[in-house]
Structures are given as structure tokens and as C-alpha cells.
Amino acid sequence: MTTQTATWPEGVIARYLTVGGATVDITHDTLTAEDTEPNVSVAACGGCLAYTNREWRLRADRWDNGKVWSDEAAHAWAQSHAETCRAMPKPSA
Ligand SMILES: [Zn+2]
Numbered sequence: 001m002t003t004q005t006a007t008w009p010e011g012v013i014a015r016y017l018t019v020g021g022a023t024v025d026i027t028h029d030t031l032t033a034e035d036t037e038p039n040v041s042v043a044a045c046g047g048c049l050a051y052t053n054r055e056w057r058l059r060a061d062r063w064d065n066g067k068v069w070s071d072e073a074a075h076a077w078a079q080s081h082a083e084t085c086r087a088m089p090k091p092s093a
Pocket of ligand 1: 018045046047048049050081085086087
């Protein structure tokens with residue numbers, strides 16, 4: 001079982017393979033429509049509807065404006081979700 005050869009969607013900075021064969025993608029996004037720069041790390045499962053948002057501004061006092069902290073939190077969420085999610089990816093036609 002491998003999804004290594006598939007091209008990652010644009011903007012995906014990390015991808016975790018779930019036990020169900022789906023992927024959890026980590027991206028950077030904007031929190032609101034008014035935001036012009038990415039300010040949130042998002043981890044979303046392609047097998048089920050689970051996702052998490054980690055806002056950079058919650059740690060904006062840091063040297064990186066909270067980006068690395070948010071990425072780490074998103075990675076940790078993706079890792080633990082991938083270990084337990086058994087939802088299978090919908091076959092692409
Ligand atoms: Zn899932």
C-alpha cells in the first residue's frame with residue numbers, strides 16, 4: 001500500500017497516511033476572508049471530516065509569530081489521527 005507516487009495538492013506541506021488508507025494533509029491557510037497572509041496551520045483528514053485549525057496568533061509573541069508552534073501542533077494532531085482513523089478514502093472516478 002503506497003500513495004507515494006500521487007502528486008500532492010498545491011499548498012500541502014505535509015501528509016500523513018492513515019491506517020484506513022486515506023491521507024491527512026497539512027496546509028497553511030488564512031483564518032478569515034480579510035486575511036492576506038497565511039496565519040493558520042490546518043490539518044484535514046481526507047477519509048473522514050475531522051480537521052483542526054491552529055492559529056499562529058495564539059503564539060504571536062514568538063520569534064516566528066507562532067507559525068512553527070502551530071505547525072508542530074498540526075503535525076501532532078495529524079499523526080495521532082492517522083493512527084486511529086479507519087475511514088477509507090472515497091475512490092476517485
Ligand atoms: Zn479521519
